[in-house]
Amino acid sequence: MGKWYVTHSTLPLWKDKKDVSITYTPLPDGNSPQRTGRFNDLVEYYPSSAKPGSKPSTIAGTDHTLAVGRFTWRGNGLLFIASSKWQVLGCNTSDGEGSPTWAVTFFERTLFTPAGLDIYARSAEGLPKPLLKEIFEKIKAVDGDVAALSETFFEVERTKVTL
Numbered sequence: 835m836g837k838w839y840v841t842h843s844t845l846p847l848w849k850d851k852k853d854v855s856i857t858y859t860p861l862p863d864g865n866s867p868q869r870t871g872r873f874n875d876l877v878e879y880y881p882s883s884a885k886p887g888s889k890p891s892t893i894a895g896t897d898h899t900l901a902v903g904r905f906t907w908r909g910n911g912l913l914f915i916a917s918s919k920w921q922v923l924g925c926n927t928s929d930g931e932g933s934p935t936w937a938v939t940f941f942e943r944t945l946f947t948p949a950g951l952d953i954y955a956r957s958a959e960g961l962p963k964p965l966l967k968e969i970f971e972k973i974k975a976v977d978g979d980v981a982a983l984s985e986t987f988f989e990v991e992r993t994k995v996t997l
């Protein structure tokens with residue numbers, strides 16, 4: 835849960851965007867504060883051409899847990915017609931010293947988007963190059979669509995200036 839930054843992707847959607855982040859917030863079940871396997875998903879990003887002071891574009895949806903590490907997403911509001919299935923392929927969620935927090939996600943193809951991979955970092959600065967190299971090597975070792983997609987990674991633009 836919390837805020838994650840998309841640092842690398844194979845999804846064409848992010849090619850002309852910058853400062854892409856996703857914030858996951860657990861949803862309670864009625865009167866119970868316990869997690870239910872449902873959570874809100876808020877994507878924020880800027881067009882690459884955004885000027886300082888611009889407001890981010892957003893995509894809001896709700897995720898439902900299908901199994902451990904597997905989810906289905908449905909858009910909110912007018913995006914209710916959009917849905918996708920995704921999963922966490924690997925992660926390091928330890929907040930231990932010297933151990934960056936990261937995740938790799940795989941998105942199945944939908945009517946609107948091709949299948950794709952994202953690398954998330956907890957820090958807006960991204961991940962150290964040696965760690966990225968290790969993550970890329972492990973992704974390439976996965977069979978099928980994941981290995982093929984791994985050849986198309988690009989770095990998602992990040993700015994040092996808060997817009």
